[in-house]
Amino acid sequence: MPFAHQLADHGDRVALVTPDGHVSYGELAQRVAVTAERLGTVRRLVLLAGANSTDALVTYLAALSAGHPVLLVPGDSEHTIRSLTQAYAPDVVARPDADGRWTLDERDPRSAHTLHPDLALLLSTSGSTGSPKLVRLSHENLQANAESIATYLGIDDTDRAATTLPMHYCYGLSVIHSHLLRGAGLILTERSVSDAAFWAEFHAARGTSLAGVPYTFDLLDRIGFERMDLPHLRRVTQAGGRLAPERVARYAELGRRSGWQLFVMYGQTEATARMAYLPPHLAAERPEAVGVPIPGGSFRLQPVDGHGPGAGELVYAGPNVMLGYAESPADLALGRTVRELRTGDLARRASDGLYEIVGRRSRFVKILGLRIDPQRIETLLEEQGVNAYCAGDGEALAVAALSRAGDEGRIRRLIARKCGLPPRVVRVRAVAELPRLASGKPDYEAVRRLTHPAPEATPQPAGDLVRLYAEILDRADVTEDSSFVSLGGDSLCYVEMSLRLEETLGRLPTDWHTRTIRELHTMAAPAPGRLDGLEGQGGPEPPRARPATGIRRALRAWTNPRSWRTRRTLETSIALRALGIVLIVGSHVQVFDVKGFAHILIGIAGYNFARFQLTDAELRERVRNLWRSIARIAVPSMVWITGAVILTDFYDPANALLLNSLLDQGNDRFDWAYWFVEALVYFLVVLAALMAVPLLARLERRYVFGVPLALVTVGLVGRYDLLDLASARPQLSPTVVFWLFALGWAAARANTVRQRALLTAVLLFTLPGLFQDQSVRTAIVIAGVGLLIWVPTLPSLGPLSALAGVLASSSLYIYLTHYQVYPYLQEDFPLTALFASLVVGVGYAAVVTRVARTVRWL
CATH class of the missing domain: 3.40.50.12780 (ANL, N-terminal domain)
Structure with a gap:
């Protein structure tokens, strides 16, 4: 050669x-x-x-x-x-x-x-x-x-x-x-x-x-x-x-x-x-x-x-x-x-x-004695503004159309009229994405499956994964061509999704959240019985609320000797979220004194914002997903804090409205208990508004690393409080910590050694001084954010990954609830206070998940 x-x-x-x-x-x-x-x-x-x-x-x-x-x-x-x-x-x-x-x-x-x-x-x-x-x-x-x-x-x-x-x-x-x-x-x-x-x-x-x-x-x-x-x-x-x-x-x-x-x-x-x-x-x-x-x-x-x-x-x-x-x-x-x-x-x-090219000889099909060219149907629909794939399906014409649900009747009538076919032999399915092979070519076999599902006794390819996505994301429109991000997945359900997929498929690629279910399925066919009883069913079923699944999985993993011999990898962001929430609560309980992880979690929030919110979806869908994620954080937080305001004397109404950081109600410890949630909501609201501007959205998509790097620079103005906007507790002020959020965003977009080295240099030069003379706290934040920048995954074992998954996916809710748990046990039973705080937070996460899936508004 x-x-x-x-x-x-x-x-x-x-x-x-x-x-x-x-x-x-x-x-x-x-x-x-x-x-x-x-x-x-x-x-x-x-x-x-x-x-x-x-x-x-x-x-x-x-x-x-x-x-x-x-x-x-x-x-x-x-x-x-x-x-x-x-x-x-x-x-x-x-x-x-x-x-x-x-x-x-x-x-x-x-x-x-x-x-x-x-x-x-x-x-x-x-x-x-x-x-x-x-x-x-x-x-x-x-x-x-x-x-x-x-x-x-x-x-x-x-x-x-x-x-x-x-x-x-x-x-x-x-x-x-x-x-x-x-x-x-x-x-x-x-x-x-x-x-x-x-x-x-x-x-x-x-x-x-x-x-x-x-x-x-x-x-x-x-x-x-x-x-x-x-x-x-x-x-x-x-x-x-x-x-x-x-x-x-x-x-x-x-x-x-x-x-x-x-x-x-x-x-x-x-x-x-x-x-x-x-x-x-x-x-x-x-x-x-x-x-x-x-x-x-x-x-x-x-x-x-x-x-x-x-x-x-x-x-x-x-x-x-x-x-x-x-x-x-x-x-x-x-x-x-x-x-x-x-x-x-x-x-x-x-x-x-x-x-x-005027047609495809082998694609001609005979339906009710009429010779039909599916490619001609595709061209016809294209002229009407509808992208579609067509295939012969025995005695019917199968059509998958890129259109809204409810348009099937109009498309069916149009085809029937042009081809002289009765509408009953034209099967149309509206889809969000047209089914394609790995090469990007049309998947006509998938078109036939979509329009004429197999009998319930015969599982469809990747059907188990479709049902898993439908269950965790609470979506009824999941197909094999859906991906985690295209379905509006965010950091709140990312953890459970990644761990369940890893349990099912084995090693996951780092970009699994952007890959379609079809692509993930081709990596390793799901083994029978690996999806908690979901196997062996013929098609997607209505999603079921099963909020305790993560807890059951963690308990099974810890009691199964084989799982201790199973090597796994754990995403660094998940490991940091799990470890961070334990150390935050433990430090408040005074079981130990390890501070700094709340600021690491601010960086992780920016990291996840870039991965799950700034997707390639069209502008309207992207903004809609952003506001949905804001609601999933703000509403459960406001509900819980409102209860705390009513039942205790530690909080003001400003806390329940997530406005303490803006109104600066006081300098008491509990006044600032929820500074993290407030900062996160503020950041997301402002960014959602900015990303709704088409020009700014285009700039972000064009300069994927440059935009967050520029925001880091803007954030440094607040970091050093050059405009005198910081509150009485500057290290907890949203204007001060925004630069860490932007740094996490940039870390998710950094793809070269030079870019990562630049972010590390920024971190090393700008973090010292934030916590005054607390050198250990400074070192912890540098180490945590540095891991996020340089190390995408860490080695782990099955039980540790399962436990980390439960804690990480519940971290926001543990943070919300632990202030109302540990004070009653801290003095006499500090370890019990720590454990109870984690358990109550996980329980609240389960309740929020169940309510959200029931009322379908989050």
Whole structure:
């Protein structure tokens, strides 16, 4: 494989830009050579768990350069890895181990298979991930397609492309091949383009190329891509499905104004990656066309019954056409069985020589004797302003439409009228997100499931997780394409959600809250009986209020010997919340004297605000979720404190209204008992109002690290009370501690060592003096916030994680209630006072949860 063999020819040029630094072509070639030597000279079948990481790429290139055929599979899908390992019995399995270290599991020193000398790569066909049917690609296929793509895109050694698509997906892999061929750089990332950190990496690496499927462009629209300043961007490429012509034209015009080119491309896995492209200068005027064949390729139109002479099935020929399919290990010995590729797409050639796709031959369905083209239905709905996926479902048409609930009837009638079908055979389901495969392509099987659920005795894929999300978030609209943040999840339910998921799925990725249920499900299929009796039911059921679940889980974990041998990880923010609330209450009880954790929790509040509230949702939904979170904090707090005002003499009405910090009622200890809750509510109210301003919301999405850093600077004005706004207790004043909240927000957005080091420096220089001469308290806050900045997770054990989960998720309510518990027990029974305070707080959390789920207003 020439481009894999010739890496060293590019010398010291940057090959990879990773979160850990740059890797030159010389260094990459050396690492590839070492791994190739490890794989040996005897050809073996290598199953590779694909990932946009240095280890995965090195292993892939090493196998290619040494002549070992690679079976490339999704690295985040345990089910696929298991099924293809069982089906093809690979000689070597390359993947991370349980601790994340890259391993080569050499199962056979030679090979259990007869491998054809031309065989280089095995990929799943589009939509068949995990199926034993694979596409067989040769060394010539890969090299020829890489050269063709690099030629028409004009890639050179000054380019840097981000890996916005999965490595195991042929489109994503072609980005890697074509750039390595030219000595260009790859920005290795697994982040979504909706993630602010992605753009920080892209800016820092001076990215020039961005690749996307239609769903990628949906995300770009949401985050305001057209307003981004990307001075080094040269080209945006699109493939993986049809992008609406008006959007092609719009992005082409955007590129013209911004100085980059849009390449719309057409391809299939069976053609290695690409078969056609639309020259950028034609994108605005001919956005409906797929363009011309790539260099070295050609098209012809095969007549199809029922269509006029101008249209036919598109048939492609070129050096990138696959060797053929493999459906069993015996097929790995086959040579070429395919000379040209029948695409299954219906096309025509326009008078200007450009090809246009007009339908999909294999997607035609017969319903009540009528021949229906689902793609035509999708286009029809698109013209009416409705994005939808359509699929044949036996004797009915299944439609998933991106629309509001209640619109199904209108959409059903529109389709029936246009197609001549009775409405009863058109099944429509309104969804918040259209179902997509991991590659971003439409998931038509999910469309059929959505509109025609399986019988109750047959569980749907990821059904247990859907029910778990519905239960904890109290939502009835959960689907497999929902994520924690898209459902409005916040820090109050994040803890229980993460621990329940970890118990079910094992190790969780740090960005699990932004991933869809479908993506989480592919990592590890839920084991039977792991979800507290939720297993074995056919579809989502009405959420049930089960506020004591976390307590029961904690008790089970502590009494189960096996759980003490189960290693887990615990998010640092959760560990700090759990430890912090125990130390805060214990210090008030005077069991011990460890102060400072309330200020650490202010930083954690900012950290969680950035993670759960500043999502990529549309502005109205984001603001609505913000006010909902404010209500979930303020209302239970005001209810409890009002009771304390009525039943005791320690508090003023200003406390019940959360106004003590503003009115400065006095300097008594109990006057300031709830300063933390007041500060948090003030911060969130002001920020919710600011984020409701479209201009400010756009600025935050564009400058994801810069905005909180600027707010840290503004907060320092209050930290040093330069405007004389601090109260009688300055270290408890909202104006003084806001800078810590902003620092936590910035910590959640920091993605480079330089950014984290900057925040650490700010912390070290600005915190001293806040607590006057309390050096231990200062050191504790620095250590806690420093952990938040630098260490995302900590090692743990099952029982400790379960206990931490209960305490962390109840921390706000423990803080609220403990002032009314410990004074009555403190003098004679201090340990009992501490324990009782924690128990009452956990109980109040359970009551609030039950009430909220019953009345559905929080």
